[in-house]
Amino acid sequence: MGRTAGRTPDDTRRALLDAAADAVRARGIHASLDEIARFAGVSKGGLIYHFASKDDLILELARDQLAAFQASIDAALDPADTSPGRLTRAYIRAALTPAGDDAAVRQSIALITQLMTLPAVAELARADAERLDAALAADGLPPDVLALVVAAADGMSCAPLWGAATRTPAHRRLTERLLHLTRHPELWES
16 A cells, blocks of 8 residues: 555654554554554555654654643633633633543543553653643642642543533533632632
């Protein structure tokens, strides 16, 4: 199977990452390179051209997932918001209003769970979490307020994994209450 006509190397790389995500969701972390190549519509040699090994492909898939979440945080930043907690509010929005429906969120969580079984991916995620934690800690909110709103956002963002819907009035109210808490210092002292 040769190069797909009209597809650039970047398009092929993206197709391989998407195919790796699909294969890992379908077959688990032990999905073969042959399966991934087949999902992407390229030869195994074409896959190896872009990623020298399965480990390289899986690490790049993990980096891609981490970058996608960071991009959603960046997109949720309000340019008019310059007060303390700005990044935390973007984090809340990104975590609690993800792109896609609840099934897509479940698939994303399932993929990340599979990827995290690999020590190299777990280390990559730990380093990324430290980076994000440091940025959030420097965002100007008291540590206990930050811990509360981040824990609530993280917990609620995993609700689809347990079959709960996220596009409900209660979910929207929780999002608004967390955002409100980050904007009102008078609520911080109690």
